[in-house]
Amino acid sequence: GAVVSQHPSRVICKSGTSVKIECRSLDFQATTMFWYRQFPKQSLMLMATSNEGSKATYEQGVEKDKFLINHASLTLSTLTVTSAHPEDSSFYICSATRGQGTEAFFGQGTRLTVV
Amino acid sequence: DAKTTQPTSMDCAEGRAANLPCNHSTISGNEYVYWYRQIHSQGPQYIIHGLKNNETNEMASLIITEDRKSSTLILPHATLRDTAVYYCIVSPQGGKLIFGQGTELSVKP
Numbered sequence: 001g002a003v004v005s006q007h008p009s010r011v012i013c014k015s016g017t018s019v020k021i022e023c024r025s026l027d028f029q030a031t032t033m034f035w036y037r038q039f040p041k042q043s044l045m046l047m048a049t050s051n052e053g054s055k056a057t058y059e060q061g062v063e064k065d066k067f068l069i070n071h072a073s074l075t076l077s078t079l080t081v082t083s084a085h086p087e088d089s090s091f092y093i094c095s096a097t098r099g100q101g102t103e104a105f106f107g108q109g110t111r112l113t114v115v
Numbered sequence: 116d117a118k119t120t121q122p123t124s125m126d127c128a129e130g131r132a133a134n135l136p137c138n139h140s141t142i143s144g145n146e147y148v149y150w151y152r153q154i155h156s157q158g159p160q161y162i163i164h165g166l167k168n169n170e171t172n173e174m175a176s177l178i179i180t181e182d183r184k185s186s187t188l189i190l191p192h193a194t195l196r197d198t199a200v201y202y203c204i205v206s207p208q209g210g211k212l213i214f215g216q217g218t219e220l221s222v223k224p
Contacts, residue, residue, distance in 0.1 A: 006158075032210050043202075044159070044214040093158045097210035103149065104210050106158035 002028045004096050006107030013084055013114055021079045021110045023094030029074035030096035034104065035067070038091040050077045084114040118142065119203045124219040127197075133190040135218050137203030140184040145207045148179060150188045152199040153217070159202065162188065164209065193222045 003026040013019045023033055032051050036044040048058045048069050056069035066088075068080040077096075081088055091111055095104040120138040127133040139148065147166050151159040163170055163177045165186075170177045176189040190197055202217040 004158075034210060034212070036214075043216050044153075044212075046211065046213060049211055091156070095158075095210070095212070097208075100208055100210075102209050103161050103164055104212060105161060106151075109156070109158045111156070 002026075002096075002098070002105045004030075004094065004105045004107040006092075006094055006110050008110060009108060010111045011113070013112070015085055015114055016083055018080055018082045019084055019112060021081075021092055021094075021112075023077045023079070023096070023107050025075045025096045025105075028096075028098050030077075031074065031099050033071060033077040033094055033096045035069060035077075035079050036093045036095070038093060038109075044093060047079075081112065084112070086114045088112065089114045118205050118213070119215050121201070121203055121215060121218045123216065124221070126221050126223055127190075127193045129195060129222055129224050130192055133193040133197065133220060133222070135188040135190075135201050135203075135220065136185065137187070138185045139203070139205045142183050142205050143207070146205040147207070147209060148177065148183075148186050149204045149206060149209065149212065150175070150177065151202045151204065151212075152197075153202065154199045162201075193220075195222050195224065198222045 007022045035047045038044045048056045050056045050071040058064045071077040093109040095106045149164040150162040153159045165177045179186045200217040
């Protein structure tokens with residue numbers, strides 16, 4: 001399968017600071033990337049859909065000004081958690097697809113802890 | 116909301132086949148059935164997907180009923196490393212996936 005890489009895998013930050021998470025498709029061009037988050041013992045929750053060169057589409061209840069998404073190239077999307085607070089501590093996961101109708105491949109996830 | 120229903124948990128003996136059921140009675144004609152699994156603290160791993168016909172790859176087989184209202188994922192010879200949460204998802208496009216609670220499969224020696 002295709003390879004999607006996230007960086008960093010773990011990050012600890014202080015409350016009030018911002019954190020950037022990168023998602024890269026290593027061996028294919030990803031027209032669309034998706035961002036999810038997962039709280040302990042819960043399922044993945046879709047946060048937003050990111051299309052290269054256009055604004056992200058956020059799911060209902062997700063604050064677009066808090067979770068900034070940039071998809072500047074066909075191989076890179078970034079999620080920035082701005083003014084992070086302890087309740088933002090979670091497992092953030094990205095996925096990417098080659099195109100419409102193809103399966104998604106997931107990154108290994110980023111564990112964010114806000115202290 | 117997720118459009119699938121799966122048992123919360125299942126056990127399987129190592130070396131035996133694991134059969135994981137999924138109900139998707141409201142599936143639309145253009146929606147595929149996708150299966151992913153998630154091992155603890157990792158990103159989900161793609162397993163297999165299908166539209167109408169049964170599918171098989173190196174990891175698993177997918178059996179879809181003729182009316183497409185349910186499916187079964189079959190791991191032919193389960194190993195301890197197959198212990199994971201298995202998600203059955205219906206989607207028209209494969210990218211945007213709405214996850215349900217999945218089935219926690221425990222493979223026991």
